[in-house]
Amino acid sequence: MVNVEVWSDVACPWCYLGKHRLEKAIDAFDGEVTVTWKSFQLDPSIPHGEHTPHAEALSKKFNAPVEQIAQMNQRLIDLGAEEGLEYNFDDYIQANTRDAHRVLHMAQERGLGGPMKDRLLKAQFTEGAIVDDLDVLSGLAEEVGLDGSAVRAMLATDRYDDEVQADIDEAAALGANGVPFFVFDRAFAVSGAQPVELFATALERSRERAATSAAQG
Secondary structure: OEEEEEEEOOOOHHHHHHHHHHHHHHHHOOOOEEEEEEEOOOOOOOOOOOOEEHHHHHHHHHOOOHHHHHHHHHHHHHHHHHHOOOOOOOOOEEOOOHHHHHHHHHHHHOOOHHHHHHHHHHHHHOOOOOOOOHHHHHHHHHHOOOOHHHHHHHHOOOOOHHHHHHHHHHHHHOOOOOOOEEEEOOOEEEEOOOOHHHHHHHHHHHHHHHHHHHHHO
């Protein structure tokens, strides 16, 4: 069994690509793999309820013209198309992702972490969903098998907020200052949306390490 922990943010377009590439490597791997989705916020300072078009937000962040941001996004659009992912940056609205991470923790407790993560990413990057909206989050959760009313009730409290913060603190302790960040059996780390082949190598190395440890123990 190989255990993979993935730190990522719903607001991170590279995380969508990285998730897809990791899963392609797992699908081709002839062993068991568990994946745990960990929380990370690229910009936790965004006020809840404040919504900004993606190009405008990045233009302000990098002090760059919107046209330059569009050129940057085109690379992701092209890479995503090669993997069967659709990025619609014209519809992407920036929002605080804290509540989305809390929903993800709830889903993960119920064995639905992978589907919930994928649904949140697709909603953000393909559908232009507002990912701090209560109705949006409960609706997306229902689509993957959660009880929408239970999600709404949870979001009315601070449930899972400590777990989200613990993930963020753990990422910092591991030296991760960006996402996606993948850790294999707490022995190997891969940073960024790397090629499928690199993830496949990490899976094999993890299995070999476990086999060596078992033989020595």
